[in-house]
Amino acid sequence: MIHTHHYDALVVGAGGAGMMAAIYLSRNPDLKTACISKLYPTRSHTGAAQGGIGAALANLEEDHPEWHAFDTVKGSDYLGDQDAIETMCTEAVDVIVELEHMGLPFSRTPDGKIAQRPFGGHTHHFGEGPVRRSCYAADRTGHMILQTLYQNCIKNGVDFYDEFQVVDVMVEGGVCRGVVAWHVHTGDLHVFHAKATLFATGGFGRVWSITSNAHANTGDGPAIALRAGIPLEDMEFYQFHPTGIYRLGILITEGVRGEGGILRNDHGERFMERYAPTMKDLASRDVVARAISQEIKEGRGINGKKYVYLDATHLGADVIENKLPDIADFCRTYLGIDPVKEPMPIQPTAHYAMGGIPTDIDTQVILDAHGTVLTGMYAAGEVACVSVHGANRLGTNSLLDLVVFGRRAGLAMERFCRTAEMPGIPADPTARTEARFGALLATESGGEPAARLREEMQDVMQDNVGIFRTAAGMQHALDKVRELKARFAKVQVMDRGKRFNTDLLEAWELGNLLDLAEVTTVCALNRTESRGAHMRDDFDKRNDVEWLKHSLAHVEDGGPIRIDYKPVSITRFQPKERVY
Amino acid sequence: MSMVTLRIQRFNPEADAAPVYREYTVEVDPTDRVLDTLNAVKWYQDGTLTYRRSCAHGVCGSDAMRINGVNRLACKVLMRDVGAQVTVEPLMGFRVIKDLVVDMEPFFAQFRSVLPFFINDARPPERERLQSVEDRERFDDTTKCILCAACTTSCPSFWANEDFVGPAAIVNAHRFIFDTRDAAAAERLEILNDREGVWRCRTIFNCTEACPREIKITKAIGEVKKAILYGTARA
Ligand SMILES: Cc1cc2nc3c(=O)[nH]c(=O)nc-3n(C[C@H](O)[C@H](O)[C@H](O)COP(=O)(O)OP(=O)(O)OC[C@H]3O[C@@H](n4cnc5c(N)ncnc54)[C@H](O)[C@@H]3O)c2cc1C
Ligand code: FES
Numbered sequence: 001m002i003h004t005h006h007y008d009a010l011v012v013g014a015g016g017a018g019m020m021a022a023i024y025l026s027r028n029p030d031l032k033t034a035c036i037s038k039l040y041p042t043r044s045h046t047g048a049a050q051g052g053i054g055a056a057l058a059n060l061e062e063d064h065p066e067w068h069a070f071d072t073v074k075g076s077d078y079l080g081d082q083d084a085i086e087t088m089c090t091e092a093v094d095v096i097v098e099l100e101h102m103g104l105p106f107s108r109t110p111d112g113k114i115a116q117r118p119f120g121g122h123t124h125h126f127g128e129g130p131v132r133r134s135c136y137a138a139d140r141t142g143h144m145i146l147q148t149l150y151q152n153c154i155k156n157g158v159d160f161y162d163e164f165q166v167v168d169v170m171v172e173g174g175v176c177r178g179v180v181a182w183h184v185h186t187g188d189l190h191v192f193h194a195k196a197t198l199f200a201t202g203g204f205g206r207v208w209s210i211t212s213n214a215h216a217n218t219g220d221g222p223a224i225a226l227r228a229g230i231p232l233e234d235m236e237f238y239q240f241h242p243t244g245i246y247r248l249g250i251l252i253t254e255g256v257r258g259e260g261g262i263l264r265n266d267h268g269e270r271f272m273e274r275y276a277p278t279m280k281d282l283a284s285r286d287v288v289a290r291a292i293s294q295e296i297k298e299g300r301g302i303n304g305k306k307y308v309y310l311d312a313t314h315l316g317a318d319v320i321e322n323k324l325p326d327i328a329d330f331c332r333t334y335l336g337i338d339p340v341k342e343p344m345p346i347q348p349t350a351h352y353a354m355g356g357i358p359t360d361i362d363t364q365v366i367l368d369a370h371g372t373v374l375t376g377m378y379a380a381g382e383v384a385c386v387s388v389h390g391a392n393r394l395g396t397n398s399l400l401d402l403v404v405f406g407r408r409a410g411l412a413m414e415r416f417c418r419t420a421e422m423p424g425i426p427a428d429p430t431a432r433t434e435a436r437f438g439a440l441l442a443t444e445s446g447g448e449p450a451a452r453l454r455e456e457m458q459d460v461m462q463d464n465v466g467i468f469r470t471a472a473g474m475q476h477a478l479d480k481v482r483e484l485k486a487r488f489a490k491v492q493v494m495d496r497g498k499r500f501n502t503d504l505l506e507a508w509e510l511g512n513l514l515d516l517a518e519v520t521t522v523c524a525l526n527r528t529e530s531r532g533a534h535m536r537d538d539f540d541k542r543n544d545v546e547w548l549k550h551s552l553a554h555v556e557d558g559g560p561i562r563i564d565y566k567p568v569s570i571t572r573f574q575p576k577e578r579v580y
Numbered sequence: 581m582s583m584v585t586l587r588i589q590r591f592n593p594e595a596d597a598a599p600v601y602r603e604y605t606v607e608v609d610p611t612d613r614v615l616d617t618l619n620a621v622k623w624y625q626d627g628t629l630t631y632r633r634s635c636a637h638g639v640c641g642s643d644a645m646r647i648n649g650v651n652r653l654a655c656k657v658l659m660r661d662v663g664a665q666v667t668v669e670p671l672m673g674f675r676v677i678k679d680l681v682v683d684m685e686p687f688f689a690q691f692r693s694v695l696p697f698f699i700n701d702a703r704p705p706e707r708e709r710l711q712s713v714e715d716r717e718r719f720d721d722t723t724k725c726i727l728c729a730a731c732t733t734s735c736p737s738f739w740a741n742e743d744f745v746g747p748a749a750i751v752n753a754h755r756f757i758f759d760t761r762d763a764a765a766a767e768r769l770e771i772l773n774d775r776e777g778v779w780r781c782r783t784i785f786n787c788t789e790a791c792p793r794e795i796k797i798t799k800a801i802g803e804v805k806k807a808i809l810y811g812t813a814r815a
Contacts, residue, residue, distance in 0.1 A: 039634055042641065042727050043634050043635075043640040043642050045634070045635065045640070047639055048637070097707055100708040101708075105716060105720075105723050105759065108712065112713075113707075113710065143639065143724075144723060147723070151696055154697055214636065215636060216634040250636075329638075329794075333658075334611070449624060449627070450623070492627075493627065498594070499593075500630050501630075502630055
């Protein structure tokens with residue numbers, strides 16, 4: 001059964017980026033807006049964000065948006081687009097105040113202002129030392145943002161379609177015409193026809209085996225986009241967060257180091273002093289994650305194992321219980337240790353996609369190096385690449401990206417919808433979806449479980465397309481991913497019913513992960529330099545002469561991946577060597 | 581590694597006349613989460629087993645269910661704490677859609693009924709509104725709610741009367757009633773003074789025990805009751 005809905009604007013994804021856009025759209029009562037999400041909005045992974053959201057409020061010490069912009073550019077290893085970064089850091093102050101006005105319960109300074117703490121890579125006077133810039137609500141900042149935005153959506157009467165999984169986007173003749181969604185409860189297909197469509201579907205950390213990302217973070221958005229002929233930008237840059245809980249990957253916020261926590265190796269040494277003399281444990285994430293991996297590689301992991309310690313025992317029970325209560329809870333629940341008394345065993349964990357769907361500063365999706373716009377389609381949040389994070393994102397800048405560019409998306413879509421005509425619906429809009437799902441169900445028995453294919457993919461990506469990369473390793477991963485894609489043709493879906501068939505949907509999601517693993521690896525092999533999160537042993541230096549450019553990966557009609565390039569916007573800050 | 585038996589209540593209204601229990605034997609690590617064990621069943625033994633999950637570390641609220649008879653998040657309970665025979669059932673009080681998935685719509689309707697959003701129509705200052713550390717602390721506990729429904733579905737008053745607004749909605753009302761920046765406490769108190777409001781609470785404490793975020797729910801409900809009696813939250 002196929003249902004059809006008509007809207008002015010669609011928001012796909014109800015995390016921070018999607019709901020911020022939905023709030024802005026809902027302020028125009030003449031527009032019909034729907035927010036479609038495969039999870040209940042409050043289950044979105046924005047709720048897992050802990051440490052904080054960056055803005056130069058200067059509530060505790062001198063700070064300026066220009067300093068924030070410089071840190072972001074430097075953190076990006078000069079690959080971030082400086083016009084977009086300046087916009088983000090300037091609008092940051094105002095958007096944080098707006099969140100407070102919406103009711104967000106930030107932690108407070110003694111004089112009642114929004115509290116702020118230091119975070120990796122955030123400095124005063126263009127790199128002189130750490131600055132308190134991260135606005136926080138204990139260690140559940142993302143939770144408070146997600147709740148506050150959801151509450152405001154309810155207040156504004158946003159039309160939610162919860163547990164509807166978008167499975168295709170309708171693009172024809174250079175115009176986006178809406179999406180096709182699978183209603184999880186019934187298994188029915190719904191065509192959502194609209195003038196403007198926003199993708200805000202979040203990240204894809206589930207490509208790797210050790211990750212801070214939710215099971216739901218399967219990169220549906222970028223995979224759907226790629227299949228619809230939209231390129232993906234800078235996919236070789238994937239961030240590993242330095243401190244995930246050993247073996248589980250659950251995140252321990254950088255806020256722990258912001259509050260004074262220290263990394264130590266097997267000798268008890270504070271090794272970051274050797275790698276980053278000024279910023280030490282608060283250097284940017286790529287630098288710290290590499291240092292940890294280096295220590296482990298050289299045998300200085302704890303007891304020779306693949307982890308080091310994050311030591312917060314000197315901070316005292318007060319700081320831990322009041323400023324980091326969730327972290328304490330995670331350690332007690334999953335490790336059976338008390339961070340007040342014992343150090344935490346940590347290893348880097350796959351965390352954040354710097355790359356994604358290319359957009360301009362108003363979140364409009366662009367199709368090529370010339371900035372050709374795909375009419376009616378927008379992207380914001382982790383799924384998008386504006387690019388404010390370049391080759392490496394600073395902590396607190398993703399939540400900021402969500403609300404700044406979520407807001408810009410809402411505003412831009414509202415302007416567009418006021419004058420745009422409703423485009424036509426393509427003939428047979430669900431044909432491609434039905435074919436794809438039909439293929440997933442083609443194997444009646446004797447096929448391979450999706451989980452096995454997924455685990456093999458995650459292991460090979462973790463070992464070869466992680467923090468340290470070699471040409472041979474990446475080639476091996478690419479061969480393996482292609483083998484898995486071939487085997488995926490015979491995936492076994494056991495649940496043959498319509499109702500709440502998560503077996504089928506997980507198999508469909510695996511198809512997305514495999515596509516993204518392949519693109520990531522192809523782009524990583526292609527970029528013969530080291531920059532930010534992309535570090536390879538055979539080209540171990542940044543090469544601005546040849547590689548100060550964004551890559552765009554295209555797939556045309558199921559053909560091979562083709563890569564071309566887009567220039568980086570450089571306004572104020574000329575590329576320099578990065579030292580922390 | 582050791583072997584455990586999971587006894588899971590299965591029900592697909594599309595195909596089954598009534599719920600049945602099915603048993604699965606799984607090899608587990610003592611530090612595996614119950615969610616990992618459910619995944620092991622779904623991924624390698626029986627793909628039709630259905631439940632919700634996302635974050636896998638107790639922050640998204642997807643996977644509240646009854647584990648050995650008590651409401652827990654499957655991702656926040658370790659196998660070493662549940663024994664070798666584990667019974668897993670859906671939350672009580674909501675219609676089962678399939679297996680461990682229940683219909684959450686009535687729960688969110690309860691939530692929406694208490695004006696769970698910030699209300700203050702006065703023109704805000706240029707910068708943030710100021711709030712003292714103490715005033716912020718006043719409602720800190722109830723900001724932790726992840727809307728998992730473990731509390732509401734553990735409440736005998738809710739089982740007896742599904743029109744009762746339930747502890748989760750009261751927690752979310754409390755979060756605003758005691759926020760000094762908010763201006764609609766009186767309206768919320770009036771809503772909760774209704775027949776189906778706070779007075780249905782018999783102080784049984786099941787909700788507090790069930791809360792995976794360790795919110796002191798019964799205490800919060802008590803504070804709301806008191807505010808209704810005194811006619812103000814600002815006493
Ligand atoms: C553990 C953790 C801690 C973090 N801490 C911080 C921090 O302190 N500061 C910071 O700045 N950043 C932090 N980050 C990063 C940041 O939280 C994320 O990048 C950000 O929240 C992503 O938000 P989003 O709105 O883009 O996507 P999400 O919040 O992931 O939301 C995605 C939405 O899309 C929906 N969706 C996905 N696929 C589909 C589909 N096919 N159909 C329909 N809907 C779909 C989902 O249901 C969901 O509603 C952290 C990340 C993690 C994992
Ligand atoms: S899966 Fe998110 S709370 Fe358990």
